[in-house]
Every structure is written in structure tokens, then in C-alpha cells.
Amino acid sequence: MTKIPIVLIGTYELLSFRNLSAQLSRRSVDVHFRRYRADRSDEVKAFKNVLWSFQKHLPLSEEPDLIANWDYFYERSVGCIGVLKEWLLKALKKALKDGGKTLTPRQLKDSALSVSQCENMLKDASDGEEALEETMEARAKLRRLMGLEAKFTKAVGNGDRTSERAEEKPPARRRRRRPGERNPKRDPIGNSKRLEA
Template structure:
């Protein structure tokens, strides 16, 4: 018979899902991507669109939500004096189920985030100073697409929104004919310009086709690679192990100090993606909960299958191969004896 004191795991195990779900590790890759994005978002930067691309389960959505939350937190003093300020917005590009991307749904979601009254997009209206009556600009129907769009542009401007994160941005380009992709991107760019907000599109490697389809599109985009932790880079192995350690430390009564010894196996199985790692550990903890205690078998059962892993790895390798050469920017070599500046030679 198991003595009562030998079952300390039971109570904390019940809180398993919450502890893992609540955990937000500010790991190395997240810090790198956030620093890069913060550098690239500046007044006037909206001339080009930022693309945050990375493997499925690397933690892109979590990163995007974190960025918006931080922007709002750090603008709290300004927001206290200017209640209308919304420094950053997160929206998910809708999968409309229609043939083409639904800009109507997208604008409606943006307006909801920007706190606009959807029944009457009042920013499409104005007050006639002579009569004091409300007037509607001619040709813009408030419920029409143009009305919604104008409302979004004005809201972005009036709310002084520095950047807009569009998650699942591949929905915008999916089902879109190649010839129309430029139009889709132009629509976003002009929204950015008129609203004076930086657009940040987030998605998996399929979003990269925006860059590879034409030079026209490539010129208007800057790619930030949210890469997995690779097993062939010692610094990545250390950073990934540190994440496993963090997951271990939120449930000390469940794993004790037993989890970190499986860091290499977890790295291999999750392909170095922290979101995927979180999913595996969540399942492992749930299985342990059902078993009443933690075992290695629970961890094994929680791993991705070979088929799943192979499928994701194929996508990652293809994506990395597409992105990496273009991220290598070669400067022309200067031959010895040649002056760097032609004016200096004169």
C-alpha cells in the first residue's frame, strides 16, 4: 500500500495545464526577433511591410501577442493622458471560406480592435461647421467596403497606432491568383501609409512565396526569420535546454529534476520549436495526471510520431532553404590598392 505522504504529486498535477499554458518563456530567439522588430519599426518605416516567418509551432503567435502587450504596457503613461491611444493591435487574418480573401471581415475585425462602433463607422462622417449637422462624405457608404476601409485608416491615424500585427497572414495570399497578390499587398501598404502604421505580417514558410513570386513584391517586404533552435548549433542547444529547464521548474512536483535529462530527445522530436515543445509537455503532463504519477512512458507517448515530425521537418527544410540564401547579403569586395571612395582617388 502506498503511504499517503508518498503521493505529493496529486494536488499539483491537477494544476498542470494551467501552469504550462500560463508559462511564457522569454527565450533567446524571442528576444532576438523582438529586438529586430523594434529596430525596424520606426516613424516612416511603413513604406515596406515586415514579414515574420518561421516554422509551425515555433511560437510566432505567442511572440506577436507579447509584442503588442508590451507596446501597450510601455505606452501606459501616454494612454492615461490620451484615452484614445492604441499603440499596437493584433488581428488574425480571417479564413473566410470564400474564394478570395475577405477584406470586409478583416476591416471589421480591425475596427473591433480599434474600438470603433461598427454599426456606424463615424470616422467616415464629419460635422458641417456651418450647420452643425453630421454629413457623410459623398460616395462612401458606411457599410460598404470603402467606408470600412476609410474608417480603419482614420482609426489607425487617430489612435496613433504604431504597428499592426496580422497573424495567419497566409490567409491573405492563399487562394489568391498570382496576378492579384500585388493588389493584395498594395492594399495593405496603402492602409499602412494612410494610417501611418507599420504592418507586420506573421506566418509559416508558405508566406514566403510573397517574396519569391516577383521582384516587385520582394522590394516592398523585409523578412525577419523566427527560426527554430537547431541541433547543429551549440548555442541553440543551450538555449533550448534552458527552455526545457523552465518547463521543468513550473511543475517541480510533477517532474522533479527529471525532465532536463531528456532535453536532447525533446529537441530532436520537437525540431527545436518551443510551441511544439510546450504541446508535447502538456500532453505528457496530462497523461501523467491520468496515470496518477509521472513516468518516462507518459513522456514517450506524448512525443510527435515519426510521420508528424517528418512532415514538419520537410516544410522547415524547404522554408529554410528558400529564406537563407536571400538573408545573406554580400557586399562587393574591394580590391587591394583601390580607393574605397572614388572621390578619394581623385
Template sequence: MAERNFPEGLLNAPVDKRYNYFKEYPLSHPKFNQAFRDLMTMINISQQDDSVILVYGPTRVGKTFLSKRVLEAINKKYSEEMKIDRCLIPAVRVEAVSPESGNFDWQHFYISALQELSEELIDHKVDPLNQRNQKYINIRSVLESRKTGALNRALENALRYRKTKVLLIDEAHHMAKRKRGIQLSNQMDVLKSLANKTGVPIVLFGTYELQPFKDQSDQLISRGMHKHLSRYRYDIEEEKRNFVLCLLSFQKLLPLKKEPNLIEHYEYFYTRTLGCIGQLKNFFNRTFRSKLEENPNIETLVIEDFYRFAFTTDQINKLIEQIKIGENREKQEISEDVILRRLMIIEDNYIDEDGSEDQAIIIDETKSNVGTEHINKDQIESKPTKEKELPDSKNGKASRGSQSKKSKPFEQKPKRNSTDVPEEFKVKNEL
């Protein structure tokens, strides 16, 4: 029997236990691992200059999972200090809720953050309202007043009192929602002021709607203090292979008597997720839960089980448009850096070997950078066809030839066990 990624005894466990094992399993994969390492480095650096850090990418690419892993890692780092100093909360994670009125609700945000900062006080039996500590504000009276200014000052004091090292804000793109007349820079000025006054760096996690925040003043977002958590692209062989390996990992994680054969339908799963691993996991979660409810003794899953929870044509095309805009903007900014470097070279009278001056690269934004075009309704409703070639899932990177040469996708490597999952796709305690 091929190796499975769950305890064998789980097969006889209740439905909830089997489902929760799969749902909560923290799958590791290359793009996530790199983003985690980069972000931890940024946080360590920004603790010296109170920066605001941006982490953005497509919907359900894994940003929320990343914020949770960072929270766990930082709290673990200071675990010994927390045993000695019961007031210490190294990292705080808050979700920025989408406003109902069209304007971001700062009061709700402050209250949520204060609640996160005071929860641990109860567990450690420390009185947050102890007036002997003059640096700490009476949170209860502030919450009752619901005055934005008072809530802001309460949060500043709470972050100092708790000696917080970083404030993580998930779904931060909701902060960009504002009424007419309110500048985007005003929203970000509030966060920068909070970071400056408390000495606590702030990390914003959100969709591509966060990208305009980078266009604010240099004092607002430091150069290089942002991370693009991108999807796996279908037009890049190595990334396509990694997406399929994630799919393989998920099918091995399902606590079922018989391992389903889903990677032969990798194209179907890609068109429904556009290479976003968070969406792929959500796709599996819904399908697995539904089938367990229908039949607790179900032995395996088949591709037809997933049709019910797949995105519609309109939903997919909307996501494609959002990804196009975000990726084109990211590519354009990289190109602008290239242009600046080349201009510096030109100013130094640099001449190419052929005697011509170096030319700047200009990006044509009219071309799609998504790696997949709009999906037709017929494609969505038609059943997926089996692929003739599957990737070697042991390890082996895709061959890197020149772009002019067409390489066969997922070329077979020397014989290996095709059901093995590479180490980089398995959960790790330390990255």
C-alpha cells in the same frame, strides 16, 4: 530543495488551476526575445509607410505566441489613451482560417476582423451603429449582406474609426491558398490596398509558405520588413544549449511535488520537436494534462509519460522536409545579398591580398541545413538513452571555436547550481 518556478501553494490547488498555470505561463527565451524586439521595431517604422510585414518560421516555433505578445505590448503602450478615447483599439489580432474549398475565404476574414473591432465597443457601451458618425458603416447590415466588397469597405472604415495602429494576422499562410488562375500577387494586393487606404501596417504570421510573398513587387513587401523566427538548431552548440535550458525551464514550471528529471533526455525531446519551442510546450501540455486526469495526486513525470503524445516517424520526417525547404531558401536569399555586395566590389576592381579577384559564394541547395537527418522508425520507437554530459544551465555560453575543431557538447563550466534557470529564460514583464 531546488528553486521551482511556481507558488508552493499551487501544489494543493485543483487540477484545472495547476494545469492552467503551466499552460498559460509565458516562457521567455533568447530567440523569442530577439524576434519580439525586431518586430516591435519594424512596426514602429512601418507606421510611417503602411508596410506589410512578414513573420515566418517552422510549424509551432512560437509565431502565435509572438502575435499575442505583440498585441499585449501595443495595447499596453496605449492604455492611458484608451481610458480617454473609448473608441481606440490600438492593435487587432485575427486568425486567417484554412479554407474548406481550396480558395481563401475573404468574407470570413473580414467578418472576423470586424467582430474583433466591435467587441470593445460593447464593453465601453459605445454604439457602433450610431449613424451620426457618417464615417462609420452600419456593420450589422453589412454582415447580413455578406458581400465581399462591402465587407472590405466596412473594415477600412472600422480601422480608421478605431484609430488602429497595427493589424496582426495569425496563420496567414492560409491566404496563399487559392484556386487555379488566381495569382498570389492578387491575394497580397488586397492586403497592401487595405494598408494604404487605412494607414494601418499589417503583420502576417505564418509558416514558410509565406516566403513566396517576399517575391512580389517591391511596393508590396518593403526590403527588410520580414522576420525569420527560426528553431534552435542541434548542430550549433549555443542553440542546442538554449534548447536544453528551455527544457529545464519547463520541468521547473510543472506544479508537481517532485521536480522531474527530463533534461537528461534532451536528445529525445529534440528529435520530437526539431528545436521548436512551441511544439515542446505543446508536448508538455498534453502529457501533463493527461497524467493529471489519470491521477490528480501525481507526484512527478517520467520520460515514458511523453511517449504517447510524441510525433510519429512520418510526421517528423514531413516536418524535416518543410524545414529543409524553408531554411535553404532563407540561406539562399542571404547568399544572394552577399553575391550582390561582392559584385559591387569586383566592379570597383577590388583585388584580394593574394592578387585574386573576390569570388561569390554559391549555396549548394542539395545539402541539408536542418541539423538533423531523417528519423528512422527504430529511433522513434526505441527508448532514449541517458546522456553522460548535461549542460551547465546557469548561464555560460557554449565555446565558439573554429568550425574545424570539434568541441564537446555542453562542456561543464566552473561549479554552479545545475538546476538554476538563467534570467533570459524567465518571464519578463518588459522586454
């Protein structure tokens, strides 16, 4: 054996190679660098930090204010740092070619991917993220194929789930209540008429 690791780096199209054979599957490790998600505040903050870092390192005499329009940069990069970097490099080349002191909105717009290109990239990214996600249905199918119970609920360790039977507790002894004592239940909050509408 050569013991030489083979590293495949690229888009989600590589996912088809990981399951070519059982031996390849057990010897492979997926390292997923997800795109930054706009619906997660910590990831928005991280995206802004990366954008700010790029802004600081652009070799221009006048630093552009990219952070002020971070959502435009997010929109046209779909939250992918590699796309953002390539976009800024294209705009930088235009600025240097034009002899400008900073990046102009026109240079950024001309270098940006089109809306339709971004939509295609977003679809590919969403499909790839979904393919990497372990679904409950896939897990239930695997358990059925192995002759295990298909039911599982509680997360253990790195995302594994245990059988519901293992989690069942012995029935609790019923406590006797005094006459007139309410059964425990949640009380409605707010205007109950609003909830019915």
C-alpha cells in the same frame, strides 16, 4: 493611409506572400525565428536552457528530469520550441488527468509526434531555412539583371558583398631574394604518405 501594421505569423508557407508585389516586398520585414540546430553547441545549450525552464514551470508536485533526455526532446520537437511546448502541454494534461505526481516516460512518448511527422517537419523547416538564405547564385543573377558585375567576395556590413574589382590591390613589388633563399610556401605536416592515400 491607415498606418496599421499587418503582422503575419506562421510557418514558412507565408514566404510566398512576401513577394506578391514589389510594393509589398519593400514594405515587408521578415523576422525569422529559426529552430535550434543540434550541430551548434551554443544553440544546443540554449535549447537545454529552454527545456530546463519548462521543466521548472510544470505545475507538478514532483519535478521531472527532462534535461537527462534532452536529445529525445530535441529529436521529437525538431529543435522547435513551439512544438516542444505543445508536446509538454499534452503530456501535462495526461499526467493531471491520471492524477500523477510527475510526467512519466509513457505519457511523454504517447504525446510525442511520430518519427514520420518529425521527418516531414524537418524537411519543411530545412526548405524554409534554405528559402530565406540569400544564395550566391541569386545574388549573381540580381547583379546581372542590374548590369553589375556578377562577381563579389568580401562581406560588408549586414552581409552585403562588394565587387572583386573594388578589392583588388595594386600588384606588390617583388622582393629580391638572396641566392639559396627559399620561396615562401606551406610545408607539409605529418606523414605525407597518409595524405596521398
